Amino acid sequence: MIAGKLKKSMKYVLDVAFIAVILGLTFRLLFKGQEIGEIISDLADAEPSWLMLGAAAVFCFVAGESAIIFYILRLFKKKIPFLRCLGYSFVGFFFSFITPSASGGQPAQMYYMRKDGIKVGLSSLIMLLITIAYKSMLVIYGLVLLIFRGSTVLKYAGRFDWLIGLGFALNIAFVAALFYLLMRPEKVRTAGIKLVDILTGKGIIREKNSGRYSQKIMRICDTYTLGAEYVRRNPRTMVYIFVMTAVQRLLLFSVTWIVYRSYGLTGISYVDILTLQVMIGIAVEMLPLPGAAGITEGCFMLCFEAVFGAELVKPALLLSRGLSFYLLLIVGGLITLIIHISVLRREKKREGRKKQNEKKASA
Numbered sequence: 285m286i287a288g289k290l291k292k293s294m295k296y297v298l299d300v301a302f303i304a305v306i307l308g309l310t311f312r313l314l315f316k317g318q319e320i321g322e323i324i325s326d327l328a329d330a331e332p333s334w335l336m337l338g339a340a341a342v343f344c345f346v347a348g349e350s351a352i353i354f355y356i357l358r359l360f361k362k363k364i365p366f367l368r369c370l371g372y373s374f375v376g377f378f379f380s381f382i383t384p385s386a387s388g389g390q391p392a393q394m395y396y397m398r399k400d401g402i403k404v405g406l407s408s409l410i411m412l413l414i415t416i417a418y419k420s421m422l423v424i425y426g427l428v429l430l431i432f433r434g435s436t437v438l439k440y441a442g443r444f445d446w447l448i449g450l451g452f453a454l455n456i457a458f459v460a461a462l463f464y465l466l467m468r469p470e471k472v473r474t475a476g477i478k479l480v481d482i483l484t485g486k487g488i489i490r491e492k493n494s495g496r497y498s499q500k501i502m503r504i505c506d507t508y509t510l511g512a513e514y515v516r517r518n519p520r521t522m523v524y525i526f527v528m529t530a531v532q533r534l535l536l537f538s539v540t541w542i543v544y545r546s547y548g549l550t551g552i553s554y555v556d557i558l559t560l561q562v563m564i565g566i567a568v569e570m571l572p573l574p575g576a577a578g579i580t581e582g583c584f585m586l587c588f589e590a591v592f593g594a595e596l597v598k599p600a601l602l603l604s605r606g607l608s609f610y611l612l613l614i615v616g617g618l619i620t621l622i623i624h625i626s627v628l629r630r631e632k633k634r635e636g637r638k639k640q641n642e643k644k645a646s647a
Contacts, residue, residue, distance in 0.1 A: 326599035334546030338607045341535045341542060348532030349373040349414060352525055356410050359521065364400060371623050372396060378616030381609065384572040399627050405510060412511050417529040419459050425533065426452060426566045433559040440560055443586050447567040454570035466515065469508040476501035537561045540604045544592065552591050560587045581605060
């Protein structure tokens with residue numbers, strides 16, 4: 285168990301190191317030949333009040349997911365404080381940012397939920413519903429804006445239209461797979477167990493591990509069965525989750541427009557800037573890179589150089605990405621550390637009480 289924890293910790297350390305290296309190389313390339321003082325001067329030209337609004341938008345983005353978690357827990361009579369739900373969200377975004385394809389976020393959230401007495405079945409259901417809404421809203425925003433602002437996409441993002449096309453394909457396939465898992469868990473269970481048997485027969489999965497993999501597939505499918513029943517019985521809940529997610533997504537996508545206004549710039553509409561930011565999200569979110577580091581910065585430069593101008597696009601990148609990624613990564617990391625220390629202290633106290641009770645019982 286200790287070896288497994290060390291291995292997982294090392295994986296996260298390597299992911300963080302990978303992000304640091306990629307970002308270091310990216311910014312070295314982007315800011316090559318520029319003086320530090322010049323960059324700082326350009327950053328200082330932004331209006332602080334607008335940047336505070338951007339930070340508030342990012343906080344509300346995180347709090348939006350927390351509100352969904354809080355709402356669903358209340359439906360299941362779980363009286364977890366909102367601040368603790370906020371902690372789950374910060375943990376989720378932190379681990380999502382440091383793992384490929386955001387794969388580590390939800391398992392980390394479920395781990396800390398379990399420490400608060402929330403069963404895995406319920407936390408899995410919550411994460412499933414949030415994921416469906418989160419990815420679905422990205423695709424919906426993307427398709428609507430592509431239809432009504434297609435000319436904007438071609439004008440500003442035409443140089444990586446192939447990546448946007450790939451992103452649409454991956455995101456739509458992912459959402460379709462989630463809905464299929466939700467609506468047809470029995471078929472997925474049967475197919476999954478057959479696949480395990482085939483891989484075991486070919487020696488890819490060890491015989492002693494095949495039962496564990498089959499049990500895991502069955503547990504996942506049981507969760508999706510629960511989810512399907514819940515969605516059918518509570519359509520209003522799903523409408524609420526989708527509305528909250530739509531607002532949540534909009535807040536984060538609006539950060540670049542806020543940065544644009546912080547420089548006193550006008551001429552490009554909010555909807556056009558929103559369109560470009562959504563297209564970047566479509567293009568990079570499914571890529572197997574921790575935090576989509578490097579590729580996001582590259583897409584930003586291609587999209588927004590004509591919007592901000594050659595002189596301001598690099599400081600705008602630092603501010604936009606700084607608010608929506610680096611700030612959230614740092615704050616999320618600190619909150620995750622605080623929560624983890626709190627969990628360790630609670631477990632230590634619990635273990636101490638257990639030993640005291642055992643001593644009393646044996647006396």
